[in-house]
Amino acid sequence: MVKDEVALLVERALDKCVADGLLPAFERVAVQLDAPKQASHGDFACNAAMVLQKQHAAATGAARPNPRALAQAIVERLEDPEGLLAGKPEIAGPGFLNLRLAQDVWHRALGAVWNEREKFGRSDKGGGRKTMVEFVSANPTGPLHVGHGRGAVIGDVVASLLDWAGYEVAREFYINDAGGQAFRLAHAVLARATELSEAAGPGVARVPLDPEDYQGEYIKDISRAWLATKPDLAKPFAELREPLRQFATDWVLENLIKPDLALFGIRFDKFYSEKTLHDQNAIAHAVEVLRAKGVLAEEVLPPPKGQERDPDEPVEAKPLLVMKTTRFGDDRDRPIFKTTGEPTYFAADVAYHFDKLGRGYQRLINVWGADHGGYVTRMKAAVGAMGGSLEVILFQLVNLMKDGQPFKMSKRAANYVTLRELLEEAGSDATRFFFLLRRGDMALDFDVELARKRSSENPVFYVQYGHARCAAILRKAAEAGFTPRWDRAAMTALSLPEEIDLIKRVLQLPELVAQAALTLEPHRIVFYLQETIAAFHGYYTRYKKTERVISDDPRKTTARLYLVWSIRQALANGLSILGVSAPDRMDSPPAEGDDVVDPAD
Numbered sequence: 001m002v003k004d005e006v007a008l009l010v011e012r013a014l015d016k017c018v019a020d021g022l023l024p025a026f027e028r029v030a031v032q033l034d035a036p037k038q039a040s041h042g043d044f045a046c047n048a049a050m051v052l053q054k055q056h057a058a059a060t061g062a063a064r065p066n067p068r069a070l071a072q073a074i075v076e077r078l079e080d081p082e083g084l085l086a087g088k089p090e091i092a093g094p095g096f097l098n099l100r101l102a103q104d105v106w107h108r109a110l111g112a113v114w115n116e117r118e119k120f121g122r123s124d125k126g127g128g129r130k131t132m133v134e135f136v137s138a139n140p141t142g143p144l145h146v147g148h149g150r151g152a153v154i155g156d157v158v159a160s161l162l163d164w165a166g167y168e169v170a171r172e173f174y175i176n177d178a179g180g181q182a183f184r185l186a187h188a189v190l191a192r193a194t195e196l197s198e199a200a201g202p203g204v205a206r207v208p209l210d211p212e213d214y215q216g217e218y219i220k221d222i223s224r225a226w227l228a229t230k231p232d233l234a235k236p237f238a239e240l241r242e243p244l245r246q247f248a249t250d251w252v253l254e255n256l257i258k259p260d261l262a263l264f265g266i267r268f269d270k271f272y273s274e275k276t277l278h279d280q281n282a283i284a285h286a287v288e289v290l291r292a293k294g295v296l297a298e299e300v301l302p303p304p305k306g307q308e309r310d311p312d313e314p315v316e317a318k319p320l321l322v323m324k325t326t327r328f329g330d331d332r333d334r335p336i337f338k339t340t341g342e343p344t345y346f347a348a349d350v351a352y353h354f355d356k357l358g359r360g361y362q363r364l365i366n367v368w369g370a371d372h373g374g375y376v377t378r379m380k381a382a383v384g385a386m387g388g389s390l391e392v393i394l395f396q397l398v399n400l401m402k403d404g405q406p407f408k409m410s411k412r413a414a415n416y417v418t419l420r421e422l423l424e425e426a427g428s429d430a431t432r433f434f435f436l437l438r439r440g441d442m443a444l445d446f447d448v449e450l451a452r453k454r455s456s457e458n459p460v461f462y463v464q465y466g467h468a469r470c471a472a473i474l475r476k477a478a479e480a481g482f483t484p485r486w487d488r489a490a491m492t493a494l495s496l497p498e499e500i501d502l503i504k505r506v507l508q509l510p511e512l513v514a515q516a517a518l519t520l521e522p523h524r525i526v527f528y529l530q531e532t533i534a535a536f537h538g539y540y541t542r543y544k545k546t547e548r549v550i551s552d553d554p555r556k557t558t559a560r561l562y563l564v565w566s567i568r569q570a571l572a573n574g575l576s577i578l579g580v581s582a583p584d585r586m587d588s589p590p591a592e593g594d595d596v597v598d599p600a601d
Helices: 002-019 048-060 067-076 103-109 111-119 146-164 180-195 218-227 237-263 274-279 282-293 345-358 370-385 419-426 428-435 448-452 459-479 497-507 509-519 523-543 554-578
Strands: 044-046 090-092 096-099 130-134 168-175 270-273 296-299 320-323 363-369 390-395 398-402 444-447
Touching: 002 044, 002 048, 002 067, 002 103, 048 067, 048 096, 067 090, 067 096, 103 111, 103 497, 111 554, 130 146, 146 168, 146 363, 146 390, 146 398, 146 419, 146 428, 146 509, 146 554, 168 274, 180 218, 180 237, 218 237, 237 419, 270 274, 274 282, 274 345, 282 296, 282 345, 345 363, 345 370, 363 370, 370 390, 398 448, 419 428, 419 448, 428 444, 428 448, 428 459, 444 448, 459 523, 459 554, 497 509, 497 523, 497 554, 509 523, 509 554, 523 554
Parallel strands: 130 168, 130 363, 168 270, 363 390, 398 444
Antiparallel strands: 044 096, 090 096, 296 320
16 A cells, blocks of 8 residues: 555654664654645655654653654655655654655556455455454344344444455354243243134133233234144143244244345354353353353352442342452453352353354454443453453444434334334435444434435435446446556546545545454445545536546546546445445436536436
């Protein structure tokens, strides 16, 4: 990448400063280059002088050197044999180095798109580090709602980013099929089964639907499927509970959750059942290993925060087995077993993450709804106690707006909006794109009507139409006998400020993907696509009559056609990361008055 080449020039100059005794020989941070706030200040700004003068003082105990003097020393020792820079760096403010690159550097660098094509944007920054992204992980007790959908998109795109950045990535769905909610589902199915007229017969007692049971119409579908297996309804619920729990959760997973995920383009490498943790004694195994590590202890826990123990009640004499999460940043140690001897929910989560680490994953990433925010610290502490590291992405739920009114979501009451309903209204592309229009930790108002519009007001349509516009230009060129190709000599024809800006934007993609993967910020790809296509639309509209892509100047035609091809490739690759289609043709034009028109017009 261009930035890496420029950073290497500065690093070599710093080495000369050390050799000349201007800096001590100490380990320093990598040179950081940022885009200046004002384009007139050049292509990159470097704050190495300010950083190093602080390190110099810390390492030697001497007074800090003048950062502007240090910056001047760097400039004097900077050698540029390949001619990357357009003149010497300028020193600004307290010691910033403003570096301006020769146009030929950008022209040459754009050849990377031709060489890499569908792989442009990929890198090896992750070094093959084995990483797991666990996301969605909804209770298999009903259809996915739009909140699950946002978490699904965030997790899926984060996994895609990590893959593009060179990590070895696995996508996993943790099936919460062993808790009390699964048995609530089982009871609801039994109640509906006894309610169905064709099932009720002599000797079959009606089981009333409990207010805490799941209420949705899909419960009747599960009941009909279960009745087809001819169960003995005369048995008490205590005997039917476990097989019915298994049947019902499997039915929801296979008939509701997985099909909706497939409709949304979400895939998983593994569906991991919580029930298997219990069946395989995974909790007991984890306890045995963790006890040997010295992170478990027997102790009497204080009452939960906000509660006080009744002084007249005897203190529980039997201590509980706890994980010493306070050693790793938690505010209290967490019990592994209840007073009844049953494992806590926390224990199952500990065993599951212990299993992840045992499978060799070095980077653990969980995508959770904001309602799980209070659980983050304890789980990070628990994973830290097991020798690993956990990163958690919290996302806010979605306010689905339609006719100016938000829909309420409550899985039990069945008055929520399902993900499938939203997909049928807005489509997968718009839904994915809209879910990433804001940072995950920000609330999102999803405007269904806007998502359905086929105009430039719709953000995803605007980007896709830009890709289609590029494709249309390439089709028109093919009809005229021109084929896009990389010709470095012809690239010198790209000299307009807007053309250089577009080249820079295209070349940002690899670094942007690597950084977004590091910081787990998928929305940055959406922002990149919006800003890039806006710049292209502006360029095309401004020059479509005076500086046409296809002209009687062969050199300009070759260069501009390749620029359009490169932009289309960058857009296609960015949309691919998001799981959004990149159409070559659009069925309908933007709204009347919009300047985004088909280039063939």
